[in-house]
Amino acid sequence: MTDTAAAPVVKVQSPFRRFASEFFESWIARVALLTLLTIIFLALAAPWITPQNPYDLGQVDVLDGRLPPGEEAFAGYTMWLGSDGAGRDLYSAILYGLRISLAVGVASGGIALVIGSLIGLFAAYAGGRVETLIMRLVDLQLSFPAALTALILVAILGKGIDKIIIALVLVQWAYYARTVRGSALVERRKEYIEAATCLGLSHGRIVMRHIMPNCLAPLIVVGTVQTAHAIALEATLSFLGVGLPQTEPSLGVLIANGYEYMLSGRYWISVFPGLALLLTIVSINLVGDRLRDVLNPRLSR
Amino acid sequence: MNPILETRAVTKRFSKSLDFAAKLARRMGANVSEETVHAVDGVDLAVMPGEVVGLVGESGCGKSTLGRMVAGILPPTEGSVMFEGADIAAMDRAEARKAALEIQMIFQDPFASLNPRMRVDQIIGEAPLFHGIASRAELPDYVDDIMRRTGLDPSLKRRYPHQFSGGQRQRIGIARALAVKPRFLVCDEAIAALDVSIQAQVINLFVDLREELDLTYLFISHDLSVVEHISDRVVIMYLGRVVESAPIADIFDAPNHPYTVALLNEAPRLDQRRRAFEPVKGEIPSPLDPPTGCHFHPRCPHAHARCSAERPALREIAPGRLSACHLNDG
């Protein structure tokens, strides 16, 4: 005798769709996400929507230097945001700089996420001395200020975009490891993991198929915030002169270049790249905030 | 007839061992010691094929821990779990795996016992596919069949757990266990988290499945009325030890051990109105610091000198009835 009882919900609703609809309820999140997507789009489309390629020294003329916003360049196009000391159109330089900043931030964040998560998962599942050892390493890593560690690493590794990414990965993996390990510990105690053990599933399967997908929520939040952090860190390194080279300036380099002109009233050389950086980081953080609110398990009535 | 499942002197101790800092502190004279919880303390249990054994006790009695050891989720600290006469720990990998699949567990919390990120068909179908019980081609029909058997509508199988009610999720948990064709089910408070009317549905389901699939149950519960309804035999535990074991009619009509007497007296019953509750005194002791001798002696109205000194053995006081009390020694 079967007593079939139909579920009250009508449509098949994956957890993702449910999450997405909740995310978009906040207008701040909508604006932030839109801003972020616009920034990303502009950065990706940079070669086609800028009048000048600031990395091509042939197009850059020092006689165009230090022009205030709205002035015309020698080559005939308007420099809407002015130009910097070397004659680079700031609008173009900012967009190209964003590409680099975003690329470095996302790349280092992504690699750190993968490495950190695997280490965190392994630590949580292994337990015992292995876990203790790994977590003490994490603590050690996190007790140093990020900027300082990055500086030291870059000094050791040398200059270049790949070295910067390696340095940023080494600084960031610990956050991910700690987050994932915390989540994994909580999930590991839950009954569905006990059920998986009881059903004779292999350890690898349990970790990757059962524990990992349920650790994604805090991981996503940490991921967005850490990406913003990585972008800021790269800008810091570049500002201090140990980051990316002058010929391919990221936002940090542009800000550094314009710093000396601040007192003479040519504010735009530093301020506009600074605003672009600020906008990027704030929108990523706001999106991350909203993600954290939505993904938090809440009490339901 | 031999028991299908037996535990021999099974013990489980949880100790918080001292880490380096604590050891240092102890050497310097601090009052730090290793804490050991004797969750299960030398339990002998035998379950016959087709039987339903109810395991009853309050918090700290170790029934859930015992259930997990039987189901193979926790390894015993001492003692052995025998399935069909053979010690599971002594089996080789292939045999041990086969034995592990034959003993499955149904959990208490319908929310935490299902992976929220897997669809129902994946939850039920994962293990049979993994172990080769059903091939990928056979899987959809296999899952449908099991869902029908547990009272679920197969058309719902592409949904996620959060879209089901508590009672349905419990059925999904049962379906998941049945999918690997077990012969022995450990039900750990499987209905405690459900509403009364849904409990009735699931209890009826358990009874039906037992007949259809020739299953044996270890039914762990704190709810005496449910245990009475579904069990053939009842085992009462207190603070890690078995205090009494008897067929269902005997234990409810003529309980022997003072703790059983108290438990039966205290349990609210529908046919007792406006009663004056006369509770047994005292708190349940902490498993970290159990009383010496018989664990129940501080609360027992019949305790005497021997009770605090000597642990009573679980002896047969009548055919099929076991009790651990010095009073039975005459």
Add this chain to the structure above:
Amino acid sequence: MTATLSVTGLHTHFFTRAGVVKAVDGVDFDVAPGEVMGLVGESGSGKSITGFSIMGLIDEPGKIVSGSIRLKGEELVGASEEAMRALRGNRVAMIFQDPMMTLNPVLRVDTQMVEAIRAHEKVSKRDALARSRDALGMVGIPAPEERLRAYPHQLSGGMRQRVAIAIAFLNEPDLIIADEPTTALDVTIQSQIIHEAQSLCKRTGTALIWITHDLAVVAGIADRIAVMYAGRIVEAGGIDAVIDTPLHPYTVGLLGSVPTSNRRGERLTQIPGMPPNVLNLPEGCTFRERCPRATAECRHEPAITEPRAGQAVRCFHPHGGGA
């Protein structure tokens, strides 16, 4: 004699993003002084929300949309927050399922109890402390002096609940609402708690509303019982009358779901279907989709009738009138 509590036409609705949840949808009952009333129902029945409504603890997005709650003649619905604060802990108190909802984990027990007394009365700290000590003794806590100085986490679950009960009885309220206070406790401890609550009520003449889903517990403690389903009371009456001769099909089904000794091994009554979706209640009698006795008439809302003196039911086809 005026009733201690008189609830009439209570409607508490929650205005959520997904729609209006009519958690309490027309509840009427009275509680006489010193009486123990059992409020029984499953999850979603609205029993806890009824308790919270009486205490004035309904927060956004919930609201008491209509109805009247009179505590010894004083109207609570629409009362100012100040008035409610003067009443809570003083003339009406609540015991929760989780004692940590009453107890502050960072304060000692004596601090909390003294605070509860001095919030409503001008007494010296020493007197308040003495009263607290007596209260702990009355709920059966051994060595109350030591317990007073303890923090909640140092006490067991049963102890904490006893402290919560002591706090509830401190100012000798007219009414105590207990929301599933023993559900999370073991059988032997549960029995102790019920015993303490019973004897305290008899001593102080406090009325008690015991909210639970456990019919056996209610049978043991209550004088009268009200059965709730989907936000409404479907049957109410004296405890013996309702349990021995239930009228409403839901009550019959509920009683049949409980395993009892005289039906060992038999199939339990199964109420078919599932509890209703609170966002989408069927019109008319909310139970009709699961009721074996439903007819076309049940699409209209049944009025409250009293087929037997003292036993009210909301049904077109109640039991007992022959079948």
